[in-house]
Amino acid sequence: MKITQSHIENSNDELKKNHTESFDFLSNQLSDKGVDVNLVVEKIRALQIAIPSWALGAGGTRFGRFSGAGEPADLIQKIQDIGIIHALNKSSNAVSLHIPWDIPQDYEAIRQIAKDLDINFDAVNSNTFQDQPGQKVSYKYGSLANSDKAVRELAVEHNKEVIKIGERLGSKALTVWLADGSSFPGQHSIRKALANTHDSLSSIYEYLPSDWKILVEYKPYEPNFYSTVIQDWGTSFLLANKLGPKAYTLVDLGHHLPNTNIEQIVATLMTEEKLGGFHFNDSKYGDDDLTVGSVKPYQLFLIFHELVQGFAETNNPSLSWMIDASHNVKDPLEDLLQSVEAIKLAYAQALIIDQKALEDAQQNHDTAKAQEILQDAYRTDVRALVSEASRQLGGAISPIKAYRKVGVRNELIKERGTDSKASGL
Numbered sequence: 001m002k003i004t005q006s007h008i009e010n011s012n013d014e015l016k017k018n019h020t021e022s023f024d025f026l027s028n029q030l031s032d033k034g035v036d037v038n039l040v041v042e043k044i045r046a047l048q049i050a051i052p053s054w055a056l057g058a059g060g061t062r063f064g065r066f067s068g069a070g071e072p073a074d075l076i077q078k079i080q081d082i083g084i085i086h087a088l089n090k091s092s093n094a095v096s097l098h099i100p101w102d103i104p105q106d107y108e109a110i111r112q113i114a115k116d117l118d119i120n121f122d123a124v125n126s127n128t129f130q131d132q133p134g135q136k137v138s139y140k141y142g143s144l145a146n147s148d149k150a151v152r153e154l155a156v157e158h159n160k161e162v163i164k165i166g167e168r169l170g171s172k173a174l175t176v177w178l179a180d181g182s183s184f185p186g187q188h189s190i191r192k193a194l195a196n197t198h199d200s201l202s203s204i205y206e207y208l209p210s211d212w213k214i215l216v217e218y219k220p221y222e223p224n225f226y227s228t229v230i231q232d233w234g235t236s237f238l239l240a241n242k243l244g245p246k247a248y249t250l251v252d253l254g255h256h257l258p259n260t261n262i263e264q265i266v267a268t269l270m271t272e273e274k275l276g277g278f279h280f281n282d283s284k285y286g287d288d289d290l291t292v293g294s295v296k297p298y299q300l301f302l303i304f305h306e307l308v309q310g311f312a313e314t315n316n317p318s319l320s321w322m323i324d325a326s327h328n329v330k331d332p333l334e335d336l337l338q339s340v341e342a343i344k345l346a347y348a349q350a351l352i353i354d355q356k357a358l359e360d361a362q363q364n365h366d367t368a369k370a371q372e373i374l375q376d377a378y379r380t381d382v383r384a385l386v387s388e389a390s391r392q393l394g395g396a397i398s399p400i401k402a403y404r405k406v407g408v409r410n411e412l413i414k415e416r417g418t419d420s421k422a423s424g425l
């Protein structure tokens with residue numbers, strides 16, 4: 001199944017009149033306010049969000065997994081699915097692989113299909129939170145943090161393998177998330193676990209190619225419920241600083257305690273030039289991995305506000321933009337289209353903030369005005385800007401409507417059957 005130009009045109013023809021009216025109306029309104037609409041559309045066009053290889057099948061929770069139909073059976077089919085997303089929205093030109101869930105078999109074929117579909121390889125994720133069949137020592141009590149040197153060495157070796165795989169595909173970053181921690185007070189030495197982690201990460205860092213980054217992901221709890229070694233952005237930042245200039249902090253939006261001010265973390269990391277990338281998702285309670293923007297779209301907007309300002313005012317390097325969302329109840333491709341759309345909407349809203357007026361309001365301590373300025377942008381219906389960016393790139397005015405009109409899932413079911421199963425969570 002491949003999305004063709006005529007699929008896009010068929011869908012766009014139906015929506016064009018309405019879209020043009022909305023876009024013209026919005027353009028006039030924004031231009032009157034001094035917004036350079038062409039520049040905003042250009043910036044939205046440039047935003048590309050990597051799709052996680054583990055989100056293409058119907059996911060699940062630790063309690064169960066409910067497969068959908070027509071799921072991709074292997075990495076090639078996963079890349080084909082991402083090709084469908086990208087052909088529709090023109091904003092998802094990369095995959096983020098999880099190893100060993102998606103170990104490439106035929107590299108030549110994988111590189112070729114990715115090239116044909118205009119898909120790149122973003123950060124590769126290592127996995128030392130599960131034992132693999134035949135593994136000599138176990139990660140049950142930790143991996144890079146383990147008190148047993150043999151386990152640490154195995155985990156370091158795994159990360160080196162992941163780097164090697166990434167090199168063969170053209171990735172430029174390794175994301176490390178550790179489940180390491182303790183579930184009970186006294187279970188391990190908190191200080192030694194952190195020191196071991198630093199030591200192990202240093203070995204991985206030494207192995208990192210010169211043009212690569214290592215992205216250190218943090219998370220406060222789960223699967224360990226008393227202490228997690230890399231529990232928060234501070235610990236990740238500390239490790240990234242100790243490791244060196246190729247090490248950065250990765251912010252997964254779901255990895256915070258309730259009510260954490262994530263936008264403030266983003267602002268601080270950018271000031272220190274240590275923000276490496278995102279795992280985007282949304283949540284109500286914990287690491288819920290829900291569709292981006294489905295629960296707290298205002299928070300997402302405030303994060304993008306800090307990003308827009310940070311890119312203008314700091315030297316933080318470019319980021320790895322990745323989704324990390326996966327669950328049970330929606331068609332995963334529709335879900336991912338919704339996530340990417342939500343990210344672009346938040347970005348568009350942040351791009352139309354009147355920065356000059358905001359600065360003046362801040363300077364004058366006019367708090368109400370500052371809030372008005374932010375909320376004026378947030379409450380603007382910017383969907384036509386996002387649609388226009390996609391349309392200009394040859395994508396769909398409404399990727400999700402086009403997806404349904406083409407009947408993509410039925411086509412995939414015809415090709416792959418009803419009980420194919422994707423690897424992943």
Ligand code: LRH
Pocket residue numbers: 054125177217219252279287324425
């Ligand atoms: C951990 C996490 C991490 C893993 C992914 C599957 O909760 O966010 O990024 O690699 O989930």
Ligand code: MN
Pocket residue numbers: 177217252279324
């Ligand atoms: Mn994550």
Ligand code: MN
Pocket residue numbers: 252254255287324
């Ligand atoms: Mn997570």
